[in-house]
Amino acid sequence: MSGDAPYEGHNAVVVLLLILLGVVATPWLTVRGIRLLVRARTTGTRRAWLGAAAVLTWAALIGVYTWGVLHLFFFDDTEQSRACNKAVPTGQLTGYDPSFIPLRFGCRTSDGATVDASVIPSYVNPASAVLAVCAVTLTGFTRVQPKEEQK
Amino acid sequence: MADEMVRRAQTFVNTAYAGKLGIDRVPETGVTGWTTMFALTRALQYELGITALSDTFGPTTLNTLQTKYPRLNSGTVPSENFCRIIQSGLYCKGYDGGEIDGKYNERVQASMTRLKQDMGVDFAFPGSDLTPKVFKGLLNMDAYITVNGGSDAIRAVQRWLNGEFVNRRDFNIIPCDGHHSRDVAKSMLYAVQFTIGMADGVANGVFGPGTQAGLRDHTLDVGSSGTWVQLFSGGMVLNQRPVSFVSTFTSGLSSAVSQFQSFAKLPVTGRGDFSTWASLLVSYGDQARKGEACDGVTRITPARATALKAEGIKYIGRYLTNASTTSLPEKAIQSGELQTIADNGLRCFPIYQTFGRGAEDFSYPLGRAAAQAAINAALDHGFKPGTRIFFAVDFDALDQDVTNSVLPHFKGIQDAIADDGGRFAIGVYGPRNVCTRVSEAGHATASFVSDMSSGFSGNFGYPLPENWAYDQIVTRTVGSGAGAIEIDNNIASGRDTGQGSFNAPRPSKPDGRLADDVIESMQIDVGKFMQSLGYPLDGGTRSYQHWKCFQSAVVDHDALITQLSNRYNMRKALIQTSCYWEMRHIEPLDEAAWATVIAAYATTGEYIRDTSTGIGKQRAVTLVGAWNHCLMAGYTDGRRILDVNNDDDKYSIWKEAYDSEEFALTSVAMIHNWDIDGKPGGDDSSPALRRPSLDYTDTEIYEVLRRYQGPRVEPALSEAKKRLGLYYVMEKYNSISRNM
Numbered sequence: 001m002s003g004d005a006p007y008e009g010h011n012a013v014v015v016l017l018l019i020l021l022g023v024v025a026t027p028w029l030t031v032r033g034i035r036l037l038v039r040a041r042t043t044g045t046r047r048a049w050l051g052a053a054a055v056l057t058w059a060a061l062i063g064v065y066t067w068g069v070l071h072l073f074f075f076d077d078t079e080q081s082r083a084c085n086k087a088v089p090t091g092q093l094t095g096y097d098p099s100f101i102p103l104r105f106g107c108r109t110s111d112g113a114t115v116d117a118s119v120i121p122s123y124v125n126p127a128s129a130v131l132a133v134c135a136v137t138l139t140g141f142t143r144v145q146p147k148e149e150q151k
Numbered sequence: 152m153a154d155e156m157v158r159r160a161q162t163f164v165n166t167a168y169a170g171k172l173g174i175d176r177v178p179e180t181g182v183t184g185w186t187t188m189f190a191l192t193r194a195l196q197y198e199l200g201i202t203a204l205s206d207t208f209g210p211t212t213l214n215t216l217q218t219k220y221p222r223l224n225s226g227t228v229p230s231e232n233f234c235r236i237i238q239s240g241l242y243c244k245g246y247d248g249g250e251i252d253g254k255y256n257e258r259v260q261a262s263m264t265r266l267k268q269d270m271g272v273d274f275a276f277p278g279s280d281l282t283p284k285v286f287k288g289l290l291n292m293d294a295y296i297t298v299n300g301g302s303d304a305i306r307a308v309q310r311w312l313n314g315e316f317v318n319r320r321d322f323n324i325i326p327c328d329g330h331h332s333r334d335v336a337k338s339m340l341y342a343v344q345f346t347i348g349m350a351d352g353v354a355n356g357v358f359g360p361g362t363q364a365g366l367r368d369h370t371l372d373v374g375s376s377g378t379w380v381q382l383f384s385g386g387m388v389l390n391q392r393p394v395s396f397v398s399t400f401t402s403g404l405s406s407a408v409s410q411f412q413s414f415a416k417l418p419v420t421g422r423g424d425f426s427t428w429a430s431l432l433v434s435y436g437d438q439a440r441k442g443e444a445c446d447g448v449t450r451i452t453p454a455r456a457t458a459l460k461a462e463g464i465k466y467i468g469r470y471l472t473n474a475s476t477t478s479l480p481e482k483a484i485q486s487g488e489l490q491t492i493a494d495n496g497l498r499c500f501p502i503y504q505t506f507g508r509g510a511e512d513f514s515y516p517l518g519r520a521a522a523q524a525a526i527n528a529a530l531d532h533g534f535k536p537g538t539r540i541f542f543a544v545d546f547d548a549l550d551q552d553v554t555n556s557v558l559p560h561f562k563g564i565q566d567a568i569a570d571d572g573g574r575f576a577i578g579v580y581g582p583r584n585v586c587t588r589v590s591e592a593g594h595a596t597a598s599f600v601s602d603m604s605s606g607f608s609g610n611f612g613y614p615l616p617e618n619w620a621y622d623q624i625v626t627r628t629v630g631s632g633a634g635a636i637e638i639d640n641n642i643a644s645g646r647d648t649g650q651g652s653f654n655a656p657r658p659s660k661p662d663g664r665l666a667d668d669v670i671e672s673m674q675i676d677v678g679k680f681m682q683s684l685g686y687p688l689d690g691g692t693r694s695y696q697h698w699k700c701f702q703s704a705v706v707d708h709d710a711l712i713t714q715l716s717n718r719y720n721m722r723k724a725l726i727q728t729s730c731y732w733e734m735r736h737i738e739p740l741d742e743a744a745w746a747t748v749i750a751a752y753a754t755t756g757e758y759i760r761d762t763s764t765g766i767g768k769q770r771a772v773t774l775v776g777a778w779n780h781c782l783m784a785g786y787t788d789g790r791r792i793l794d795v796n797n798d799d800d801k802y803s804i805w806k807e808a809y810d811s812e813e814f815a816l817t818s819v820a821m822i823h824n825w826d827i828d829g830k831p832g833g834d835d836s837s838p839a840l841r842r843p844s845l846d847y848t849d850t851e852i853y854e855v856l857r858r859y860q861g862p863r864v865e866p867a868l869s870e871a872k873k874r875l876g877l878y879y880v881m882e883k884y885n886s887i888s889r890n891m
Contacts, residue, residue, distance in 0.1 A: 003686035003735075007866035012740035013692045074744050074760045077736065078770065078861060085864045093865040 006095030022066025029059035068124035153181030160239030269295035271310025293326035301329020371423030386431030458630025500649035518563025520876025544581030561594035582609025826858035
């Protein structure tokens with residue numbers, strides 16, 4: 001049992017690592033995507049266009065998710081308590097329910113429900129979901145494209 | 152275990168009554184449970200034309216059945232679905248339902264005959280017809296065969312009660328599972344009342360004056376026979392005495408009665424007299440008895456001691472601590488009181504009531520904390536090693552509460568007492584079931600049984616614990632004038648006799664420096680307590696290990712903490728606890744956030760975000776508010792008033808708390824002062840407490856610790872209970888040091 005149960009927030013080490021990863025990966029992927037885009041204009045192959053689009057989509061996905069995680073950066077014990085007591089009627093808070101996928105800080109209530117504390121901007125999870133589907137699809141297309149071109 | 156026919160019964164009720172019963176579909180698991188029984192009950196009510204459906208098979212259902220279908224059989228079952236309900240009930244009870252084909256067939260009839268035999272009502276309701284009360288018994292979770300190691304003797308009593316009294320209006324068929332229970336105990340009282348001659352509607356299952364008068368007229372002796380003897384021997388069987396269920400009062404029964412009377416400290420007569428009847432039927436027994444022990448919430452003065460002695464009282468139970476000084480100001484042992492007790496030849500047994508009155512206040516770490524608090528208080532009052540402290544479980548703990556909360560709590564008590572060197576023995580104060588289970592688990596050596604609460608689930612239907620020391624039976628007032636005192640009178644078994652002499656009480660001294668030779672033990676104890684809460688010694692993913700936090704929050708700045716404690720008249724443990732607790736909660740993410748705040752201020756001159764910093768995890772707004780308050784109140788000086796809206800002011804004090812452990816620790820004392828004064832201008836609307844005092848009550852200590860964590864909402868409320876436990880551990884060693 002964790003010492004903070006049931007009021008345990010997101011694992012701080014994971015949050016820190018995600019932020020570090022996101023802060024490095026987002027600009028790196030963006031620069032790489034732009035370079036691939038320039039190269040695609042030169043080669044003009046569908047595979048090159050798809051590759052550039054895939055990398056840029058991954059950059060956007062990681063960027064949006066990292067933006068969401070950044071909202072947890074200053075989210076200390078006081079902020080957690082404040083957010084949940086604002087989201088849940090007085091006397092009904094029984095614990096926290098943090099989640100990385102989807103990215104959310106939930107507040108558990110006495111009737112077993114979980115209420116979102118609205119810490120993460122509401123567009124982060126839908127945008128991340130759409131971008132994730134696009135990124136995986138584009139990456140998939142990029143992988144199968146060489147075979148099609150050989151035919 | 153899943154049963155195919157039970158699953159078919161569940162499918163039947165879902166299909167035949169979809170959307171008609173006002174409940175969700177029953178999970179088709181093949182496992183019998185209340186959900187299925189409730190659904191079948193609702194289905195029956197639907198078939199009977201009852202409009203307001205309910206999970207309860209109550210008087211309306213029973214009376215409607217009685218009116219419309221007093222005897223159900225193959226000729227009277229009104230519809231196939233009606234019959235399927237019966238067949239489903241049989242399968243759910245473990246009997247053959249003859250398929251669920253809507254026919255009251257031969258297999259159903261055979262099962263019904265067997266069911267009534269198992270219930271013991273085959274003579275009252277002969278044949279294979281289904282009668283309303285048997286139907287009620289069919290649609291609940293009671294077992295009519297011995298289950299889970301039930302006793303055949305108890306089952307014989309249960310079947311006899313059913314058979315003998317089932318035709319009385321208010322008597323419902325009880326389980327015949329071989330286990331004593333609340334329902335069985337209640338049915339015994341009904342049976343006694345019926346046998347006395349009370350009419351339906353008069354008999355109510357309560358051990359009132361009429362019942363008591365009736366029993367006084369029925370003292371049994373060797374040679375007596377009939378229903379009264381059956382009731383009496385049944386009572387003996389239910390109280391787990393080694394007798395047979397008989398209808399004649401033999402010498403063997405008389406001998407067993409003598410043994411029971413001796414065990415329960417009743418007059419040993421070998422007869423079924425009123426006192427014995429009462430002890431068999433209700434937990435408090437004969438309340439006219441005068442016990443040799445008492446407990447109370449009032450100071451024992453010389454006049455009261457004289458009055459108690461005149462009443463035959465020898466042992467007095469008194470509380471070690473008091474959570475509140477307002478509602479019961481003399482609940483805890485008062486100054487000089489133990490000496491008064493000793494001077495009058497009386498003895499005292501200490502009781503410790505934990506902070507709170509519900510299952511949520513019982514757990515392993517809270518048990519450790521309770522033991523520590525009790526040890527501290529016992530030593531403060533002057534109780535000598537060897538004293539048995541009775542730890543209270545002052546709520547109606549259900550069996551699962553005992554398993555999940557109370558037993559771990561007492562394991563915590565046992566471990567903490569052992570870690571203390573086993574100076575004190577452990578007793579348990581609570582309902583019968585709590586006492587028995589805690590003692591059987593090896594966590595207590597004697598029981599103080601709260602038998603006066605006869606309606607508690609943990610008393611009704613449970614025998615007196617084998618290791619009972621005090622049996623609380625009645626509240627009464629003894630003495631008169633200055634000697635008048637209200638007590639809970641307890642029968643004493645002699646297993647515990649309290650203490651008749653005491654050390655001098657430890658005075659409420661100011662704290663001094665920690666003694667060198669307690670520091671190592673204190674560090675180990677604090678670490679153990681934190682581990683019991685789930686905080687590993689190595690800190691886990693947090694920034695600091697236990698030893699480092701202990702060093703910074705307790706050892707390194709002991710001179711400063713002592714000075715703050717003396718200056719503000721607050722226990723050192725308040726400062727140590729808040730600081731240690733906060734430091735244990737510093738995470739790498741916090742440190743990254745602080746570095747960001749510092750870098751931002753260095754580059755932009757703006758205090759970009761208020762965040763809890765330093766070993767006391769203090770925010771700028773809190774630091775400014777607390778210091779300003781203390782400066783204006785004259786609690787401190789030498790600093791200027793800061794502007795909470797000025798970034799430079801906020802950053803400067805925030806950075807000071809970040810940089811300096813001494814400043815952070817001093818700020819803990821300032822924040823406590825601010826919180827104690829009601830935190831004017833802050834985010835907590837809690838009222839002011841009395842100024843810091845060395846004799847703060849548990850409630851006041853809790854409030855100070857809670858206010859440091861945050862406003863009066865969760866998680867501050869529950870987390871402060873953990874802090875309170877840590878406070879007791881810290882206080883133990885501070886107390887040792889100041890009393891050296």
